Amino acid sequence: AQTVTQSQPEMSVQEAETVTLSCTYDTSESDYYLFWYKQPPSRQMILVIRQEAYKQQNATENRFSVNFQKAAKSFSLKISDSQLGDAAMYFCASREVISNFGNEKLTFGTGTRLTIIP
Amino acid sequence: DGGITQSPKYLFRKEGQNVTLSCEQNLNHDAMYWYRQDPGQGLRLIYYSQIVNDFQKGDIAEGYSVSREKKESFPLTVTSAQKNPTAFYLCASSSPPGGGALRPLHFGNGTRLTVT
Numbered sequence: 001a002q003t004v005t006q007s008q009p010e011m012s013v014q015e016a017e018t019v020t021l022s023c024t025y026d027t028s029e030s031d032y033y034l035f036w037y038k039q040p041p042s043r044q045m046i047l048v049i050r051q052e053a054y055k056q057q058n059a060t061e062n063r064f065s066v067n068f069q070k071a072a073k074s075f076s077l078k079i080s081d082s083q084l085g086d087a088a089m090y091f092c093a094s095r096e097v098i099s100n101f102g103n104e105k106l107t108f109g110t111g112t113r114l115t116i117i118p
Numbered sequence: 119d120g121g122i123t124q125s126p127k128y129l130f131r132k133e134g135q136n137v138t139l140s141c142e143q144n145l146n147h148d149a150m151y152w153y154r155q156d157p158g159q160g161l162r163l164i165y166y167s168q169i170v171n172d173f174q175k176g177d178i179a180e181g182y183s184v185s186r187e188k189k190e191s192f193p194l195t196v197t198s199a200q201k202n203p204t205a206f207y208l209c210a211s212s213s214p215p216g217g218g219a220l221r222p223l224h225f226g227n228g229t230r231l232t233v234t
Contacts, residue, residue: 009158035222045208045225091160104212105151105176106223108160
């Protein structure tokens with residue numbers, strides 16, 4: 001079974017600065033996919049960014065980018081030019097196949113609460 | 119607009135009562151999931167269903183039951199056997215394997231269940 005670890009329960013960053021959220025995972029799969037989700041106070045889960053494990057190039061979505069270190073099983077999220085709207089819980093997740101029928105599930109980390117300081 | 123609807127947003131029940139949480143999607147997704155969220159524990163998988171009339175237990179299925187009679191609907195029943203039912207419940211769906219490896223989960227807005 002896959003495990004996902006987020007070792008930073010809380011982080012804060014000054015508005016307009018850059019912050020990096022850490023995530024490590026453990027998997028026996030050779031092919032897998034990694035995701036970062038954001039959960040604002042509304043509690044809606046919003047996809048931030050996603051990465052295919054076989055791709056060496058780090059994914060980027062506007063101000064959000066990842067540092068994917070496959071050998072170290074690390075998948076950190078960098079938020080540049082932080083904005084007040086970035087304040088949320090951030091969850092790292094990995095997708096694994098859980099049956100011969102192609103059933104899949106996402107395994108989530110415990111989350112990092114990000115606070116933006118005006 | 120396509121999406122996932124969970125109702126109600128807040129639900130209150132007395133201990134010992136079964137309660138059913140609704141989840142409806144109009145995204146034409148085959149796969150649907152139920153997650154439970156507790157403070158400090160992230161999201162944990164309760165049940166999932168890949169196709170109609172089929173569903174599988176997730177990591178914490180004890181005390182829960184589901185049905186999948188229609189593609190659009192995946193209701194979750196929290197039974198009296200669930201020892202700590204108070205939590206935030208999230209329903210999600212995704213397109214089937216082969217629909218694109220990076221297909222994400224689409225989530226509903228969740229139901230906050232409080233049992234006293």
